[in-house]
Amino acid sequence: MSEWERIASRLVEVNKPTRYTGGEYNSVTKDWDTVDLKVALAFPDVYEIGLSHLGLRILYEMINDHPQMLAERVYAPWKDFQEVLRSEGYPLYALESKHGLKAFDVVGFSLQYELSYTTVLTMLDLAGIPIRSAERSETDPLIIAGGPCVYNPEPMADFIDLFLIGEAEEVLIGLFEKIMAYRKQGLAKARMLEELAKLPGVYVPSHFTIEYKEDGTIAGVHSVTGQKAVRAVVRDFNNAPSPKRWIVPFMEIVHDRVAYEIQRGCTKGCRFCQAGMIYRPVRERDPQRIMDSLKQLVRDTGYEELSLTSLSSADYSHIQRLLEEACGCFTPAQVNVSLPSLRIDSFSVDLAKTFQSNRKGSLTFAPEAGTERMRRVINKGVTEEDLMAASEAAFRSGWQKLKLYFMLGLPTETEEDLEGIVRLARKVEQLGRQVYPKTNALRITVSVSTFVPKAHTPFQWHRQISVVETREKQKYLQDNLRSKVVQLNWHDPILSRMEGIFARGDRRLGPVIYKAWQKGASFDSWTDEFKYECWTAAFDEVGIDPDFYLRERSYDEILPWDHLDSGVSREFLKAENERAKRGILTADCRNQPCTQCGVCFNLGVGTRLAGDDHG
Amino acid sequence: MAEYRLSFTKGSSVQFLSHLDLAKTIERALRRADIPLAYSEGFHPHPKMSFGPALAVGISSLEEYLDLETVIDIPAEDLQKRLNRSLPDGLQILAVKRCLKHPKPLNAVINRAVYNLIFEVDPSQQPAIVDALHHMMDSDRLEVTRTNKNGQKVVNIRPWLHNLKTETLEEGELQVVITGEIGSNGNLRPDDIVQLIPFPVKVRRIVRTEMWHEENGIIVKPLDLC
Known part of the structure; x- marks a missing residue:
């Protein structure tokens, strides 16, 4: 019996065994012995979450299309299967060839959320790879990471050899070709990293030293090589690669559909939103290309649902025509079309009517804040009338369930803003009752999350509210909001606190992550798995006050991510923060004059809207 | 259509x-x-x-x-x-x-299924295991415990076991082929046999190899029934 068969014979013992088998339709198993570079693409969460992520699918196909490279996938095994691996003495393996991660040249992690950091450590450990970069030898794989979290990668600096900042599809193949060449030359890892640091988007944390002041803030950042890391950006998004051989899982995954990215970037300019800053500028794909790709994807996957994804799909220039064409093409074949998000206007409701013939589900609107004033602060130029008009359109079109998203703890928030959330929800409820006086099916779900200031946003200097404050605000909403119709959901304030610490943390948090993990922290984003006591103990033992990272920062302070260039200038972020204080809206540069954020000039890229000629 | x-x-x-x-x-x-x-x-x-x-x-x-x-x-x-x-x-x-x-x-229509079970066993216990397996065919009752969401119950599977053959593949590796009832008149499960072996065995592989309809000793394959 082969080593792997021994594992296979025990798969009946674990929950959801197809997480660990590979072999899905459209997965690619290349010949192990005939390629020069082997890459494991790792997602630090379970299979059904990891495979739902579009980014790794793009990279998987790009790498496998290269004749000298192969890419395989690995996700975090759940505890039951970790037990099997450990008891059989088999390393964490990639799904395609079942090789342990140590046999790969590069292991690339996708860091999508801060609370997945300890799971990265779990995966390295299960693979038998030393966890800290400094402990790894020449024969260990190069450990790299990308994703939105690496815009402040400092807390993970101890564990990752090289971060790729920005849109990896632009630079990844070039980076790997260099690694192949250096390996052939027999270049040592340290020398190789020096060379790789010269490439766009590459940040090698060990090349930087950080000095601290007595008060704990940063005194200075020194680069050993003199290189600065600038975000990578896709210049020609229309022609940029997108997955064609879409992997079709055996089990149901979180986003169980074909996703096609119709545009990249959003310039609405919400001041809390990191994605709205780090994926600038807006780049649309041509409608004809989109339709051709969708047809091919549906044909080659057999999927029953497809989604036209982006950060704000309703803003796509030809969204109505595209949606009508897609529905006309796919609905007769029993393939549903959907959009991931809607704007708050009746146009969006009309769009939803196009693709949702079944109105049993819910529509989601995100006013984000309860008062006009607060919405101006965050640059969400939505009025109460907009929300009422959109809600009415939704009710009159047959929807009986609405979801409303809000944030707690936004800068300058007062009691009035909290009351505003209650008032808005009540108004929507009344409207619903007017349209549906007799039904019991009317539901307004109010979802509140805690505002977490993120790096490279206009709100990066603000303080994050404490757990106690959050609970008070949540309690206020609970006491005033709940009714037969209105339901309230909120995020666990402790998880938001942890997220906030790492979102704006520095590299002194590395030892805390390591300690907390040693004590058993892993899968922290899973509420049932989260062990706060591991974290509090780790902070104590390392001697770090976590609240230090949640405080307000001054403009003079050197922020832990200041030496990483997102393309958006610090001056713009500062100006936006000042405009926020005065409640001044900033227009969307998609169809308004340039707002001087700096991204186009700094990165040599431009806004690109799809032409009217349909391709 | x-x-x-x-x-x-x-x-x-x-x-x-x-x-x-x-x-x-x-x-x-x-x-x-x-x-x-x-x-x-x-x-x-x-x-x-x-x-x-x-x-x-x-x-x-x-x-x-x-x-x-x-x-x-x-x-x-x-x-x-x-x-x-x-x-x-x-x-x-x-x-x-x-x-x-x-x-x-x-x-x-399908009421018979054949399973091929491959076990890893302790070579010193192999003859005893083979004996125990053969003895099953001579027994009147074979009781196993089955667990479902309503709890546990004891079932006599003997009426559903129609045939059982063993073969030693190599030392410590035993193949058992069982033919049993499947469907509304009863269900023989490969696990039942594993449960009835009075020694520890490690199941390496179970394969369902065939299914058919059988009535009064006459065998018809499902593809010949449509």
């Missing part, structure tokens, strides 16, 4: 698919092959596709059965060729028959 009966294998990764996941996988493969399934009428249309007796997760099979209805009439060989091209590894259509009339459901 046309109705077909298919036989297929279920191996490698696919043996870990639940019944529901298998149905979804085949549905998607049919769509990739551009073979339009017929759907039921009504508010929640579902594809007209029905499988033979379910197979426990982790057991592979050399012979599974499936009935399906398409909205177009395709020659059976074409359907087989096209579907095989769009199936993931581990699923392979062995034969397709176009039904002349609406057949009796697979679950109503």
Whole structure:
């Protein structure tokens, strides 16, 4: 019996065994012995979450299309299967060839959320790879990471050899070709990293030293090589690669559909939103290309649902025509079309009517804040009338369930803003009752999350509210909001606190992550798995006050991510923060004059809207 | 409209698919092959596709059965060729028959299944294990404990065990082939046999190798019943 068969014979013992088998339709198993570079693409969460992520699918196909490279996938095994691996003495393996991660040249992690950091450590450990970069030898794989979290990668600096900042599809193949060449030359890892640091988007944390002041803030950042890391950006998004051989899982995954990215970037300019800053500028794909790709994807996957994804799909220039064409093409074949998000206007409701013939589900609107004033602060130029008009359109079109998203703890928030959330929800409820006086099916779900200031946003200097404050605000909403119709959901304030610490943390948090993990922290984003006591103990033992990272920062302070260039200038972020204080809206540069954020000039890229000629 | 009966294998990764996941996988493969399934009428249309007796997760099979209805009439060989091209590894259509009339459901006709179990055993216990296995055929009662959501119950599986053969493959490796009842008149499960062996054994592999309809000693294969 082969080593792997021994594992296979025990798969009946674990929950959801197809997480660990590979072999899905459209997965690619290349010949192990005939390629020069082997890459494991790792997602630090379970299979059904990891495979739902579009980014790794793009990279998987790009790498496998290269004749000298192969890419395989690995996700975090759940505890039951970790037990099997450990008891059989088999390393964490990639799904395609079942090789342990140590046999790969590069292991690339996708860091999508801060609370997945300890799971990265779990995966390295299960693979038998030393966890800290400094402990790894020449024969260990190069450990790299990308994703939105690496815009402040400092807390993970101890564990990752090289971060790729920005849109990896632009630079990844070039980076790997260099690694192949250096390996052939027999270049040592340290020398190789020096060379790789010269490439766009590459940040090698060990090349930087950080000095601290007595008060704990940063005194200075020194680069050993003199290189600065600038975000990578896709210049020609229309022609940029997108997955064609879409992997079709055996089990149901979180986003169980074909996703096609119709545009990249959003310039609405919400001041809390990191994605709205780090994926600038807006780049649309041509409608004809989109339709051709969708047809091919549906044909080659057999999927029953497809989604036209982006950060704000309703803003796509030809969204109505595209949606009508897609529905006309796919609905007769029993393939549903959907959009991931809607704007708050009746146009969006009309769009939803196009693709949702079944109105049993819910529509989601995100006013984000309860008062006009607060919405101006965050640059969400939505009025109460907009929300009422959109809600009415939704009710009159047959929807009986609405979801409303809000944030707690936004800068300058007062009691009035909290009351505003209650008032808005009540108004929507009344409207619903007017349209549906007799039904019991009317539901307004109010979802509140805690505002977490993120790096490279206009709100990066603000303080994050404490757990106690959050609970008070949540309690206020609970006491005033709940009714037969209105339901309230909120995020666990402790998880938001942890997220906030790492979102704006520095590299002194590395030892805390390591300690907390040693004590058993892993899968922290899973509420049932989260062990706060591991974290509090780790902070104590390392001697770090976590609240230090949640405080307000001054403009003079050197922020832990200041030496990483997102393309958006610090001056713009500062100006936006000042405009926020005065409640001044900033227009969307998609169809308004340039707002001087700096991204186009700094990165040599431009806004690109799809032409009217349909391709 | 046309109705077909298919036989297929279920191996490698696919043996870990639940019944529901298998149905979804085949549905998607049919769509990739551009073979339009017929759907039921009504508010929640579902594809007209029905499988033979379910197979426990982790057991592979050399012979599974499936009935399906398409909205177009395709020659059976074409359907087989096209579907095989769009199936993931581990699923392979062995034969397709176009039904002349609406057949009796697979679950109503199939009443025998053959399983091939491969065990790793302690070589010193091997003769005793073989004896114990052979003794099963001579017993009047074979009681096993089955657990379901209503709790545990003791079941006599002896009436459902029709045949049992053993073969030593090599030292410490034992193959057991069982033929048993399946369907509405009773269900012999490979696990029952494992439970009845009075020694520790490690199950390496279980394969369902065949299924058929048997009545008064006459054997008919499902493909000959449509």
